[in-house]
Amino acid sequence: MLNNKSKPFYHQKIGIIGGGQLGKMLAMAAAPWSIAITVLDKEPLSSARGYTHEHLEGDPLNYDDILKLGLSQDIITIEMENVNVEALLELQRLGKKVCPSPEILRIIQDKGEQKHFFSKHHLPSSEFEVFENLQDLLNAINLQRWVFPFVVKSCRAGYDGKGVFVIHDPKDLIGLPENRYLIERKVDLAQELSVIVARNAQGECKAYPVCELHVHPQAHLLSHMTCPAQISEELQQKATALALQTIQAFELEGIMAVEFFVDQNGQLWLNEVSPRPHNTGHHTIEACITSQYEQHLRAILNCPLGFTETFFHSAVVNVLGPEGMSGSPVYHGLDQLLAFKGVVPHIYGKKKSQPHRKLGHVTILADSPENLQILLDKVQKTLYITVI
Amino acid sequence: MLNNKSKPFYHQKIGIIGGGQLGKMLAMAAAPWSIAITVLDKEPLSSARGYTHEHLEGDPLNYDDILKLGLSQDIITIEMENVNVEALLELQRLGKKVCPSPEILRIIQDKGEQKHFFSKHHLPSSEFEVFENLQDLLNAINLQRWVFPFVVKSCRAGYDGKGVFVIHDPKDLIGLPENRYLIERKVDLAQELSVIVARNAQGECKAYPVCELHVHPQAHLLSHMTCPAQISEELQQKATALALQTIQAFELEGIMAVEFFVDQNGQLWLNEVSPRPHNTGHHTIEACITSQYEQHLRAILNCPLGFTETFFHSAVVNVLGPEGMSGSPVYHGLDQLLAFKGVVPHIYGKKKSQPHRKLGHVTILADSPENLQILLDKVQKTLYITVI
Numbered sequence A, B: 001m002l003n004n005k006s007k008p009f010y011h012q013k014i015g016i017i018g019g020g021q022l023g024k025m026l027a028m029a030a031a032p033w034s035i036a037i038t039v040l041d042k043e044p045l046s047s048a049r050g051y052t053h054e055h056l057e058g059d060p061l062n063y064d065d066i067l068k069l070g071l072s073q074d075i076i077t078i079e080m081e082n083v084n085v086e087a088l089l090e091l092q093r094l095g096k097k098v099c100p101s102p103e104i105l106r107i108i109q110d111k112g113e114q115k116h117f118f119s120k121h122h123l124p125s126s127e128f129e130v131f132e133n134l135q136d137l138l139n140a141i142n143l144q145r146w147v148f149p150f151v152v153k154s155c156r157a158g159y160d161g162k163g164v165f166v167i168h169d170p171k172d173l174i175g176l177p178e179n180r181y182l183i184e185r186k187v188d189l190a191q192e193l194s195v196i197v198a199r200n201a202q203g204e205c206k207a208y209p210v211c212e213l214h215v216h217p218q219a220h221l222l223s224h225m226t227c228p229a230q231i232s233e234e235l236q237q238k239a240t241a242l243a244l245q246t247i248q249a250f251e252l253e254g255i256m257a258v259e260f261f262v263d264q265n266g267q268l269w270l271n272e273v274s275p276r277p278h279n280t281g282h283h284t285i286e287a288c289i290t291s292q293y294e295q296h297l298r299a300i301l302n303c304p305l306g307f308t309e310t311f312f313h314s315a316v317v318n319v320l321g322p323e324g325m326s327g328s329p330v331y332h333g334l335d336q337l338l339a340f341k342g343v344v345p346h347i348y349g350k351k352k353s354q355p356h357r358k359l360g361h362v363t364i365l366a367d368s369p370e371n372l373q374i375l376l377d378k379v380q381k382t383l384y385i386t387v388i
Helices: A021-029 A063-071 A085-093 A102-108 A111-120 A134-142 A233-250 A292-300 A369-382 B021-029 B063-071 B085-093 B102-108 B111-120 B134-142 B233-250 B292-300 B369-382
Strands: A014-017 A037-041 A054-057 A075-078 A128-131 A150-154 A164-167 A181-185 A189-199 A205-207 A211-215 A222-227 A254-263 A268-274 A313-320 A329-332 A343-347 A358-366 A384-387 B014-017 B037-041 B054-057 B075-078 B128-131 B150-154 B164-167 B181-185 B189-199 B205-207 B211-215 B222-227 B254-263 B268-274 B313-320 B329-332 B343-347 B358-366 B384-387
Touching: A014 A021, A014 A063, A021 A037, A021 A292, A037 A063, A054 A063, A063 A075, A063 A085, A075 A292, A085 A102, A102 A111, A111 A128, A111 A181, A111 A268, A128 A134, A134 A181, A189 A233, A189 A292, A205 A233, A222 A369, A233 A254, A233 A268, A254 A292, A313 A369, A329 A358, A358 A369, B014 B021, B014 B063, B021 B037, B021 B292, B037 B063, B054 B063, B063 B075, B063 B085, B075 B292, B085 B102, B102 B111, B111 B128, B111 B181, B111 B233, B111 B268, B128 B134, B134 B181, B189 B233, B189 B292, B205 B233, B222 B369, B233 B254, B233 B268, B254 B292, B313 B369, B329 B358, B358 B369
Parallel strands: A014 A037, A014 A075, A037 A054, B014 B037, B014 B075, B037 B054
Antiparallel strands: A128 A181, A150 A164, A150 A181, A189 A205, A189 A211, A189 A254, A211 A222, A222 A313, A254 A268, A313 A358, A329 A384, A343 A358, B128 B181, B150 B164, B150 B181, B189 B205, B189 B211, B189 B254, B211 B222, B222 B313, B254 B268, B313 B358, B329 B384, B343 B358
């Protein structure tokens, strides 16, 4: 309902911090409602450029740049977690709506704080210990408080598997830089799952079908994902319930990707969460009526959430920059892909390829898991990248 | 395949003449491939603004403005037919790809030429006669060459039912302005259908499922449309075949809406064609994997055409400016619509409402014609526009 105190949802101005592919797709989701989007990015030619009403050049970690973006907006949101939280707190004090809240971002930005949050809210996550510095970490290991193998993670600024070290013996610890660290028990991994969930200010919550992640062995990056995950009904329900419990614990307004490990005993362990549209939710653009991007907008605008059921078996293949070279990317086989039924390529428009950089993705839709696998093989054989 | 002589399809620069809702949705369809779009529109704040790499202010009927747009592009296309054809001919001479070709636009811009084209290519269309001026028209009627009732159409610059007059007796002719005119036998109308078809330079052709049009009684504008049309299999096949025959006759590269009358005997008559994305194809955004907008891009880029099957019964309701008032539009019931499963509102972002002006549309998806009708009624009861 309209009321005099506030603008209707379609007149709200939304500022997005970050203009990578997630910022671009979020901006595009606002287009059917003609909502005015402003993006802040370091690069004047970000991926989102050309899909926004305004494009500001600025650093997501710079206080003044965030403030400059936020002051002209009604709602400020993100496509990345690594942003200046102090500036967002100030914008909140000034009456701006900030989604996710700065408090949530402060927790998410520190892997130790995230684990403490899981633990405090009884969300099942592998045992851990947080260390303020490298020396404390090494002391604990020397005292044999932790048994090899275990996982060491930098608490801050690690993403896409960076800052994550599997430690098999003391040699693996050589050369670690000074940081705040976390030791985590290594889960005896059988599968990785992701569930995208959304919540609005009224507390309405919705979950998308469970996705199964397939990780690139060298790059520790998602190689492709499939949805719905081919797992038992019971495990699907458990993962979905736990993802909803997680977003409710955070009281998030917006969308959240909740990533899980499944161990060899079929036990679920919360790995990490991202309070924003996520790489494991691209398929929702084609496979669902309401994409994760539109769902995020609905959630932060406090609109009714959209329907999350999927009409296809779907997969998303990441298009990554080839190893050992960088330069202008050339996409081979892309026009052949356009002739495959149910195959939808997305090219992010990045000017420069770097090893394992995300340059695009291909969504694949099929009527059965078997046909999905056939198409997936075809796509992976047809598409390749070179640089010039 | 890539070749050295030309850029790959995703590096082609596309200029769109017209930045209304069709230009906006065409620009959005280029976003997943990050194709650089430039729009030319009279209005600095056109609907397409914010969804393009560049936005030029200029008149589609002005020679210099079209040339200015086209010179920096690889391909020039349109969202409206009323454009300067001489400028497009010049761009073609300069080696630019113009889709549809200026020759097709010259035919389409004149309803008399369009009828001659149908007749020359044996495409069934009601009997007609073309008159160079008003006096010739009146003479023919005085000589009783035509029996009441019949239809008089201005050959030029009529759109959305403007310039179309049903003549029941001589009084209806009073006040007709000077123009080139067409008399058409009035079809004893049972139904109106539309088929969206596409063709690329290699001659590959595809048709979307047949749509049924429901016209607004006062405004002579499409009130809503449903797809697939609830007609016999035989009529569907005939309409589809005739639409494909029509686009092949034009040798169009791009998309074409082919509109038909069905008379009381179930006979099909070609009404008119539009060589561009069309109001009767909005539902393809949600109901098909490849929308009419993406299909147009594939066709003009000479890529393989996308698949046209629909996964739903769908309807599109036009959101029109209310009668008797103009001003800033306010959309009531829009947030309620967001809670209806299968209902997708589109707001074009026009700053000013005028009577019957197209301000948006609502796509409705359902699993049966019955459930579609229920949702259609609900949407029409829930959404209304006022102006302030």
